[in-house]
Amino acid sequence: MAERPREDVPSEAGAEEAVKIICLGDSAVGKSKLLERFLLDGFRPQQLSTFALTLYQHHARVDGKAVLVDFWDTAGQERFQSMHPSYYHKAHACIMVFDVQRKVTYKNLSNWYKELREFRPEIPCIVVANKIDADMKVTQKSFNFARKLSLPFYFVSAADGTNVVKLFNDAIKLAVTYKQNSGDFMDEVMQELESFDLEKKSEDLSDQEDSSPEEKPPSS
Amino acid sequence: MACVAKKCGVRFQPPSVILIYKEKDKFRRRVMPVRNFSQFSDCGVAAEQLKNNPRHKAYLEGVSLRQLEKLCRLLKGHLGGESLAESLGKLQQEETIDPEEDMNKLDDEELAKRKSIMDELFEKNRKKKDDPDFIYDIEVEFPQDEQLESCGWDAESCEEV
Incomplete structure (x- = not known):
């Protein structure tokens, strides 16, 4: 993948922690508009059109620590x-949005939740009812999906x-807490597999290079 | 010239836009033929031509381009064999959101249309950063307790989740 986004190492100077937060939900529920409202002019989205994806970077502070946040927004891929x-x-939190004007x-x-849990069984997920300005009465009604x-x-x-600001700040806090406390089992397994894979590849390569079947010390 | 547009409509034969306006306490009617117009014409262009026509310009000042375009759409529908009700239905449909429609299934163009309809309300309700009463962080609590009336969208799916 040529445009593969960075690994989650705090790459920008000063950041002590880095988290990834993804947005999910149907077309036109207002995912991008929510992000833009939160970031105001501070946003510099990066369009990765090959992946129908928009990235927004944000610098936050959580408990005195500088946190680099990558917000991932769909750009039509939800279709x-x-x-x-x-x-x-490697997402650390999810913001799942629906439009209070549209039942579908x-x-x-x-469906979104099911897919999320296939890949990220444990990460914090916030359910968001957007567009309440269109009909304030909906805030007097109960939506049981989240409660269940x-x-x-x-x-x-x-x-x-x-x-909006509360939503995103809470999502960032949840993401940081998750990353620091989870010791996400799957993440560790993935990491093991990746490094295992690399080792194996380099061994394969060296096998081809010299024909002598000498044993090499495992490179770790 | 003090002329105030009151009503604007359409006549199918010959294709014309009709304006009822008030001038010096008198109601008058102006018939403006829509020339060189067929079922294949571009209604946006036709509306602009009408609005900028030197003979009609002054009368049409109070009529929006959007309304003229809609009237041309009715003419176009008629020339294409649609009934008036059909044409009106189509116009109506294009300006409202069908809450049942799954927009995930639309192509780019159709999705963009829906978004622009919804954007109207968004812009109307929008508090901009430069507005004097803009507040960045607005927190409002909406307690979700058991007593609330159901949104009605959960009913059929009780067992689903």
């Missing part, structure tokens, strides 16, 4: 009703700004 596995890869976007949450799964639930409006 395939599913995201490429790399979208979920609420119904689809269960014991997920945090926010009523927000990207237009008037209600609860």
Whole structure:
């Protein structure tokens, strides 16, 4: 992958921690508008059109620590009703959005959630009801999807700004906490596999280079 | 000239836009033929030509380009064999969001249309950074307790999740 985004090493100077937060939800529920409202002018999205993906970088502070946040936003990829596995890869939190004006976007949450859990069984996930400015009455109603799964639930409006900043700041905190405490089993397994794979490849290469079947000390 | 547009409509035969306007306490009617117009014409262009026509310009000041374009769409529909009700239905549909529609299934162009309809409301309700009453961090609590009325969207899917 030529455009493969960085690994999660805090690459920019000063950041002590780096997290990845992904946005999920149907087309036109307002994912990008929420991000833009949170970041205001501070955003410099990076379009990775080959992957139908937009990245927004943000510098945050959590408990005095500088945190580099990569927000991943879909750019049409949701139209395939599913995201490429790399979208979920090493994500530390998820923001799942629906449009309070459109039932189908609420119904689809269960599909998005199912896919999320296939790849990231443990990461924090926030459910977001967007566009409450269109009809404030919805905030007086109960939406059981989040409650059933014991997920945090926010009523927000990207237009008037209600609860947008709180949403993202809470998501960042959850992501950092997750990364520091989880010791995510799958992440560790993946890491082991990756380094194992590299070792194996380099051995294969050396085998081809010299024909002598000498044993090499494992390079670790 | 003090002329105030009151109503603007369309006549199919011959294709014309009709304006009812008020001038010096009198109601008058102006018939403006839409020339060289066929079922294949571009309604945006036709509307602009009408609005910029030196003979009609002054009368049409109070009529939006959007309305003229809609009227031309009715003419076009008629020339293409649609009934008036069909044409009106189409116009109506293009300006409203079908809440049941799965927009994941739309192509780029159709999705862009829906987004622009929804953007109208977004812009209307939008608080911009430069507005004097702009507040960056607005927190409002909406408690989700058991007593609330259901949104009605959970009912059929009780067992799903």
